[in-house]
Every structure is written in structure tokens, then in C-alpha cells.
Amino acid sequence: MEILTKCPLFKGIDYKGVSQLLEEIPYQVKKYEKGNMIAQSGDECRSLMIMLKGSVKGEMIDYSGKAIKIEDIEPPKPLAIAFLFGENNECPVNIVANNAVEILHLPKKSVIELMQISSLVLKNMMNIISSKTQFLSDKIRFLSFQTIRGKIAHYLLQLSGPVDGEMILSKSQEELANMFGVTRPSLGRALRDLHNENIIEAKGKSIKILNRDQLIKQLKK
Known part of the structure; x- marks a missing residue:
């Protein structure tokens, strides 16, 4: 709970508030070992994943088979949050554990319930998606440079x-x-x-x- 109070999704909500919110919805905490594939590019995003422990990397595979690292993600950041909703809600990258990792999984239905229960969660969700869209736009611009x-x-x-x-x-x-x-x-x-x-x-x-x-x-x- 202490980690989750620092997560952007729960910004402005204290320990007690986060605890009460999670009592209202189903969720899972899963563990992964170093090198485990947590999500593969093209997989449907069925749950919101929030880092609790360890570090993961998002990477893309180019046509030659070389892995291009997009970013490292550590607690308390969420994973692929901008791709949870939408018609083509597929994970855009491979997500691989850099070390021993623990991740909170919130099913899509639980995320919707959270946004209905808390206006702060709804506001935070919109801010996160907007910021992530800006980040991805900058990343695409960067990768467009050939040399x-x-x-x-x-x-x-x-x-x-x-x-x-x-x-x-x-x-x-x-x-x-x-x-x-x-x-x-x-x-x-x-x-x-x-x-x-x-x-x-x-x-x-x-x-x-x-x-x-x-x-x-x-x-x-």
C-alpha cells in the first residue's frame, strides 16, 4: 500500500484511501523472475499492471531481430497504461523482467470501477494517458533519425x-x-x-x- 500511494494512478490519495479502494475491487499480485517475459508485443492488454518491486524493460524487435530498448520501468509506475482501452488495445512492446519483479494486476473491469468510485483516480488516469501519449510521440520522433x-x-x-x-x-x-x-x-x-x-x-x-x-x-x- 505504501508503494501504491506513490503511484501516479493514486496521486492525492493517502494510505487509508488506497486500502479502501482496493477493498472494493478484485486484483492480483504476481511475481516474475529475471528474464521472464511479462507481456509480449501484440498481446491484448487485459489488466492494468503496476510495478511493486524490481525493474522491467520495454523493448521492440526490429526486422533484423535486434532488441531496441524503449525504457526501463521501476516502482511505482504502471505498465502500458495508455493501451488498456481502445479497439486495438494490444501491448506495443515486449515487457521483460530485469530482475526479480512483483506486479499488481488490476483487471480492466476493476480499473473502470475505480474510476467510477473515485474522481481523483479518473483525473489521474486521464493525466497519465496524456503524458504517455506525449512521451511516445517524442520517442517516435527520436527513432525516425536514421543515423x-x-x-x-x-x-x-x-x-x-x-x-x-x-x-x-x-x-x-x-x-x-x-x-x-x-x-x-x-x-x-x-x-x-x-x-x-x-x-x-x-x-x-x-x-x-x-x-x-x-x-x-x-x-x-
């Missing part, structure tokens, strides 16, 4: 905002390579090339944009 340099440029420009300054990357090169859908050596070479061309200054996880105009031009290549 590694274009992907790096887009990532750094988003990270820096309108002001050029030193940035400390929160992700390792391995994590960035997985996110970009490229190999780590290819990512390293592209970063070195941008550094040698004085477009960025790269020192480990420290990145500084030296020539914003040239970096923006990488988006068009």
Missing part, C-alpha cells in the same frame, strides 16, 4: 535545452547504445567523431555542446 549522429544530436539537444553548457550523462554508453538501437563501438566512434570535429566536447560522461548549429545539422543527415 547514429542524428540520434546523438537529438538526445543531447533535448538534454541541454536552449542553453549550451556542460551536461553529465546519467546513462552509460552501453545504456545509450541499447536505447539508440546501435552497438556500443558504433556509438563510441560517432561520439569521438563529433568531438574531433569540435561539435561537442566529450570527456567520459561529461558532454559540452561547442557548436549548436552544426549539431542541429546532424538531425537532417
Whole structure:
């Protein structure tokens, strides 16, 4: 219950309130081991899943069979919430356990009952779906860049905002390579090339944009 009070779906509802809501509906808590496939791309979304413990990753498989990681998800975030309703309510990605995981499963009928019982849950649900739609829109825009340099440029420009300054990357090169859908050596070479061309200054996880105009031009290549 303590974890669920921090879940976006129950924002503004205290421990006692969440407990009372769950007493009104059926739900299940399921456990998964590292590497378990929790949901597969194309599966019908029949329940709302909320992370209680551990971490999972959402990934897509391209035509070559390579897995492209979309994001890591940790408690208390919900999974594939934007795809629970609608005519084609299929899971858009594979969801795989990064480690030992516990997930709360709320059947679709239970979610509808929650929204009918609590106006706060209804409001939170609408906010979550809107935010997730915006996130997916940004992700599609990012994946549309064909070159590694274009992907790096887009990532750094988003990270820096309108002001050029030193940035400390929160992700390792391995994590960035997985996110970009490229190999780590290819990512390293592209970063070195941008550094040698004085477009960025790269020192480990420290990145500084030296020539914003040239970096923006990488988006068009």
C-alpha cells in the first residue's frame, strides 16, 4: 500500500484511501523472475499492471531481430497504461523482467470501477494517458533519425535545452547504445567523431555542446 500511494494512478490519495479502494475491487499480485517475459508485443492488454518491486524493460524487435530498448520501468509506475482501452488495445512492446519483479494486476473491469468510485483516480488516469501519449510521440520522433549522429544530436539537444553548457550523462554508453538501437563501438566512434570535429566536447560522461548549429545539422543527415 505504501508503494501504491506513490503511484501516479493514486496521486492525492493517502494510505487509508488506497486500502479502501482496493477493498472494493478484485486484483492480483504476481511475481516474475529475471528474464521472464511479462507481456509480449501484440498481446491484448487485459489488466492494468503496476510495478511493486524490481525493474522491467520495454523493448521492440526490429526486422533484423535486434532488441531496441524503449525504457526501463521501476516502482511505482504502471505498465502500458495508455493501451488498456481502445479497439486495438494490444501491448506495443515486449515487457521483460530485469530482475526479480512483483506486479499488481488490476483487471480492466476493476480499473473502470475505480474510476467510477473515485474522481481523483479518473483525473489521474486521464493525466497519465496524456503524458504517455506525449512521451511516445517524442520517442517516435527520436527513432525516425536514421543515423547514429542524428540520434546523438537529438538526445543531447533535448538534454541541454536552449542553453549550451556542460551536461553529465546519467546513462552509460552501453545504456545509450541499447536505447539508440546501435552497438556500443558504433556509438563510441560517432561520439569521438563529433568531438574531433569540435561539435561537442566529450570527456567520459561529461558532454559540452561547442557548436549548436552544426549539431542541429546532424538531425537532417
